[in-house]
Amino acid sequence: MAFVIKVNGASHSVDADRDTPLLWVLRDNLGMTGTKFGCGVAQCGACTVFLDGKPLRSCSLPVSAVGEHEVTTIEGVAGPEAEAVQRAWIARDVPQCGYCQSGQVMSAIALLREVRKPDDRDIDLAMNGNICRCATYVRIRAAIKDAAGTL
Amino acid sequence: MTNGIQVSRRGMLQGMGGLVLAFTLPIANARAQSGAANVFRPMGTATGVLAPNAFLRVAPDDTVTILVKHIELGQGPLTGLSTLVAEEMDADWSQVRAELAPSNPELYKNLMFGIQGTGGSTAIANSYEQMRKAGAVARAMLVAAAAQTWSVQSSEITVEKGVLRHAKSNREGRFGEFAQTADRLPIPDDAPLKDPANFRLIGSDDGTVKRVDSAAKSTGKQVFTIDVREPDMLTVVVQRPPRFGGRVASVDAAAARAVPGVVDVKTIPGGVAVYANGTWPAIKGRKALRVQWDESRAEKRGSEQLIAEYRALAQKPGAVAGSHGDTQAAFNNADRVIEAEFVFPYLAHAPMEPLDGFIHWDGQQARARFASQLTTVDHQTIARVLGVPMERVALQPLLGGGSFGRRSQQTAHLADELAQAAKAMGPGRPLKLVWTREDDIRGGYYRPLTLHRMRGAIRDGRIAAWSDTIVNQSILKGSPMENMLKNGIDPTSVEGAQSLPYDIPDFRCDLHTTDVGVPVLWWRSVGHSHTGYAVECFIDELLQETGQDPVAGRLALMEKAPRHAGVLRAVADLARWVSPEPVNGRARGVAVVESFHSYIAQIAEVSLTDAGPRVHNVWCAVDCGVAVNPDVIRAQMEGGIGYGLGHALFAEVTLDEGRPVPGNFDAYRSLRIHEMPLVEVAIVRSTEKPTGVGEPGVPPIGPAIANALARLGVERPRRLPVVRETV
Numbered sequence: 001m002a003f004v005i006k007v008n009g010a011s012h013s014v015d016a017d018r019d020t021p022l023l024w025v026l027r028d029n030l031g032m033t034g035t036k037f038g039c040g041v042a043q044c045g046a047c048t049v050f051l052d053g054k055p056l057r058s059c060s061l062p063v064s065a066v067g068e069h070e071v072t073t074i075e076g077v078a079g080p081e082a083e084a085v086q087r088a089w090i091a092r093d094v095p096q097c098g099y100c101q102s103g104q105v106m107s108a109i110a111l112l113r114e115v116r117k118p119d120d121r122d123i124d125l126a127m128n129g130n131i132c133r134c135a136t137y138v139r140i141r142a143a144i145k146d147a148a149g150t151l
Numbered sequence: 152m153t154n155g156i157q158v159s160r161r162g163m164l165q166g167m168g169g170l171v172l173a174f175t176l177p178i179a180n181a182r183a184q185s186g187a188a189n190v191f192r193p194m195g196t197a198t199g200v201l202a203p204n205a206f207l208r209v210a211p212d213d214t215v216t217i218l219v220k221h222i223e224l225g226q227g228p229l230t231g232l233s234t235l236v237a238e239e240m241d242a243d244w245s246q247v248r249a250e251l252a253p254s255n256p257e258l259y260k261n262l263m264f265g266i267q268g269t270g271g272s273t274a275i276a277n278s279y280e281q282m283r284k285a286g287a288v289a290r291a292m293l294v295a296a297a298a299q300t301w302s303v304q305s306s307e308i309t310v311e312k313g314v315l316r317h318a319k320s321n322r323e324g325r326f327g328e329f330a331q332t333a334d335r336l337p338i339p340d341d342a343p344l345k346d347p348a349n350f351r352l353i354g355s356d357d358g359t360v361k362r363v364d365s366a367a368k369s370t371g372k373q374v375f376t377i378d379v380r381e382p383d384m385l386t387v388v389v390q391r392p393p394r395f396g397g398r399v400a401s402v403d404a405a406a407a408r409a410v411p412g413v414v415d416v417k418t419i420p421g422g423v424a425v426y427a428n429g430t431w432p433a434i435k436g437r438k439a440l441r442v443q444w445d446e447s448r449a450e451k452r453g454s455e456q457l458i459a460e461y462r463a464l465a466q467k468p469g470a471v472a473g474s475h476g477d478t479q480a481a482f483n484n485a486d487r488v489i490e491a492e493f494v495f496p497y498l499a500h501a502p503m504e505p506l507d508g509f510i511h512w513d514g515q516q517a518r519a520r521f522a523s524q525l526t527t528v529d530h531q532t533i534a535r536v537l538g539v540p541m542e543r544v545a546l547q548p549l550l551g552g553g554s555f556g557r558r559s560q561q562t563a564h565l566a567d568e569l570a571q572a573a574k575a576m577g578p579g580r581p582l583k584l585v586w587t588r589e590d591d592i593r594g595g596y597y598r599p600l601t602l603h604r605m606r607g608a609i610r611d612g613r614i615a616a617w618s619d620t621i622v623n624q625s626i627l628k629g630s631p632m633e634n635m636l637k638n639g640i641d642p643t644s645v646e647g648a649q650s651l652p653y654d655i656p657d658f659r660c661d662l663h664t665t666d667v668g669v670p671v672l673w674w675r676s677v678g679h680s681h682t683g684y685a686v687e688c689f690i691d692e693l694l695q696e697t698g699q700d701p702v703a704g705r706l707a708l709m710e711k712a713p714r715h716a717g718v719l720r721a722v723a724d725l726a727r728w729v730s731p732e733p734v735n736g737r738a739r740g741v742a743v744v745e746s747f748h749s750y751i752a753q754i755a756e757v758s759l760t761d762a763g764p765r766v767h768n769v770w771c772a773v774d775c776g777v778a779v780n781p782d783v784i785r786a787q788m789e790g791g792i793g794y795g796l797g798h799a800l801f802a803e804v805t806l807d808e809g810r811p812v813p814g815n816f817d818a819y820r821s822l823r824i825h826e827m828p829l830v831e832v833a834i835v836r837s838t839e840k841p842t843g844v845g846e847p848g849v850p851p852i853g854p855a856i857a858n859a860l861a862r863l864g865v866e867r868p869r870r871l872p873v874v875r876e877t878v
Contacts, residue, residue, distance in 0.1 A: 016429075016431070017411060017412070017431070017432070017435070019435075020429075020431045021431065024429060024430050024431040027378075027430070028386070028429040028430055028431070029429070031380060033371075033374070033377070033378035033380070034370075034371020034372065035371070036375075036377070036503070036504070036552070037377060037430070037505075037585075038503050038504075038588065039588045039815050039816050040587060040588060040815075041588075041815050041816075041817065043815055043816035043817050044503070044588075044816050044821075046503060073371070074370065074371030075371060086369045086370055089365065089369035090361075090365045090366050090369050093361055093362045093365050093782060093783075093786065094365070094369065095225070095362070095364065095365055095368035095369060096225030096226070096227075096553075096786060096787075096790055097223075097224055097225030097502070097503065097504070097550075097551065097552050097553040097554075098225065098364065098367070098368025098369075098373050098550070098552070099375060099502075099503040099504045099552025099553060100503045100552075101368050101369055102371040105369060105370075105371075123824065124824060124825035127824045128823045128824050128825050130824070131503070131816060131821045131823060132503070132793075132824075133501060133502055133503045133553050133555070133794070133821060134225045134503075134553060134790045134793075134794070135789065135790045135791075135792070135793020135794050135796075135797065135822055135827060136786070136789070136790060136793075137793060137822075137823075137824040137827035138789045138793075138827060138829070138830050139786070139789070140824060141824065141827075
């Protein structure tokens with residue numbers, strides 16, 4: 001089936017079964033591979049994108065449910081929070097293997113758009129859906145605070 | 152599985168702890184390896200690139216590109232090996248780029264393995280001199296080129312941060328300006344290495360040396376195997392048997408073939424491969440398969456049955472792995488004998504990026520790209536399956552989204568499956584093989600289920616004797632490295648237990664090697680993942696039973712283990728250790744473990760909540776010899792602590808009549824951010840040769856937590872994971 005979805009400000013026509021998760025449409029149909037597959041069951045957060053600005057696990061949203069909603073991926077995310085988070089991530093050398101970090105960065109940006117100066121509890125609540133098997137959590141927490149300090 | 156690799160003890164290096172691989176290779180076969188010439192002279196002399204050896208090139212644009220022979224899995228070799236080269240070149244860090252070297256066992260072998268491969272925390276240890284020499288040669292050639300250009304003496308030229316300078320004539324120039332001239336000069340066999348006192352990048356901890364891969368990994372731009380896309384590419388998923396050792400009896404693929412996007416279905420040796428236009432159709436197609444399995448030779452025992460069998464075995468003495476004194480007499484003469492049994496589950500590595508691989512087979516040659524960790528074994532396996540010599544296979548390793556040992560396969564089962572999928576499909580279309588998370592967690596190659604039966608003799612208030620009977624499967628037996636077994640003992644089963652840093656008069660460690668049809672593999676820190684826990688819990692228990700402080704008591708037994716004692720003192724200082732006893736409900740536990748010749752001590756501060764143990768703080772001291780990249784070392788300690796903690800608390804792959812039960816992160820619990828303690832790391836200053844940090848951060852955290860729990864009135868958990876015991 002053909003679906004038209006809006007990703008990073010542009011409309012894309014994609015041919016996919018209606019139950020195809022948005023994750024695989026982004027990666028396989030549109031070639032946007034920054035969004036990662038980690039579990040397929042909304043447990044790990046590696047596939048986090050924004051739907052109308054809210055973080056969402058793209059592995060668990062069928063393409064047929066995207067409709068008119070605006071999808072933002074790591075390739076298209078922008079704005080002061082995005083810049084602050086990615087700058088802090090690089091300055092702290094947060095990533096190890098790096099595979100989960102697109103999702104971590106997206107969740108962190110969403111947090112800072114909601115809460116300007118998050119405390120540890122805010123960070124726990126916003127970030128505990130994102131697994132990092134390298135356990136870079138110490139630096140993720142520090143980088144979010146660094147980023148908040150620059151906003 | 153055989154893969155044509157002959158193994159001998161010849162390659163075993165004396166003095167290397169833990170994992171030392173021993174391969175011999177038909178190297179002649181590899182000499183003509185495609186791509187090698189390109190690497191050696193990557194852009195040809197016409198473009199003015201200096202390529203003095205296989206490890207670096209200097210371009211006219213002034214970039215220095217390091218070809219890194221160890222794959223990046225997060226542990227930092229892209230940064231580490233680049234640091235070594237750049238140091239001796241006196242390059243500026245901003246001009247340094249890093250790339251993974253292609254497969255070429257002659258040029259890029261791990262000097263400790265004899266083949267190209269990453270593992271055993273060896274990347275820095277085996278590269279330390281080799282990479283520095285590569286950089287020193289390049290520096291000497293650039294200096295000679297500048298001397299020739301300026302008609303001055305080489306000895307009068309200085310180099311700093313990528314700038315060559317002749318002070319007398321007030322001339323200076325950057326590396327790129329001299330690359331072309333330098334490349335026409337003879338390559339010196341050797342060039343002097345720096346006095347470590349003059350290191351500017353090695354050991355730098357002022358932010359000069361940043362990881363080379365952080366930017367790509369923070370912006371979604373880093374390409375992993377799963378991101379590889381080529382025109383006409385098919386995605387492959389494989390239905391594997393539900394029990395290990397099962398085989399395909401019959402397949403009804405009609406419904407699978409009817410799924411839109413499914414292109415083909417083939418039976419391969421390991422299962423049934425579904426080929427599709429995209430990942431989702433492949434997964435859907437696989438769901439629609441109806442496969443009958445022949446389970447006549449499958450493993451059908453469950454975890455509880457295996458544990459019961461192991462427990463019975465542990466009552467009898469096994470093959471002796473280490474002994475001194477007379478333990479029998481000591482136990483007979485003991486005032487008291489203390490016993491403890493520790494049981495460790497099968498563990499999946501569960502790297503964030505599940506296993507995957509890309510291959511394009513055209514009937515004559517193959518091109519493969521994936522996070523190949525035992526690169527030469529993978530390379531040979533692909534060539535063998537496709538029936539071509541190695542030089543007709545070009546293998547380019549890619550960065551891996553984690554590994555923790557999972558991508559280091561002495562059996563090359565992933566490369567085998569990838570090549571089998573290509574062979575079954577026939578030449579033509581590029582293929583990307585993808586494992587799902589369920590494939591990963593239920594796919595075997597686990598840390599072996601292990602049981603330790605410990606006995607300690609107390610006499611006159613002192614620890615008089617120690618006995619440890621270990622029961623588990625061998626990782627090496629039945630693999631191409633089987634002849635690393637010594638007298639039937641797999642060194643990876645007993646490392647860390649067969650000798651102790653503690654001076655105990657009578658000592659014995661023995662091993663029962665079991666025969667179970669569950670494939671097992673090295674899991675971050677290998678044998679130390681269980682021996683560290685068993686030894687450090689039990690010594691702590693014996694010290695507690697004899698009324699001794701966990702730190703002072705250990706130190707009193709460590710006269711012959713100065714580096715163990717060094718990190719223990721350092722961590723006690725860092726944590727301002729007073730006593731293990733609880734303050735405001737928080738108790739402290741300590742553990743010290745050497746693995747892969749790095750020494751790590753940790754102190755954990757723990758409280759008990761309704762949801763189980765809560766780990767608030769961890770202090771860590773590490774002695775890994777010369778600290779090449781202090782911030783990478785800290786990161787590996789933080790990550791090792793988180794990895795060790797998550798598994799100690801939550802992780803277990805249970806088998807139900809042979810079938811792995813958990814399939815995803817809902818049932819195979821991973822540590823999450825709110826469970827991560829604060830971590831403070833002290834790096835002990837050392838001039839010893841550098842050793843690895845990828846694995847050694849893991850072993851101490853489990854026993855440190857258990858030892859803290861013991862001070863909160865909870866018995867040290869006898870069976871992991873911990874939460875099954877205390878909740």
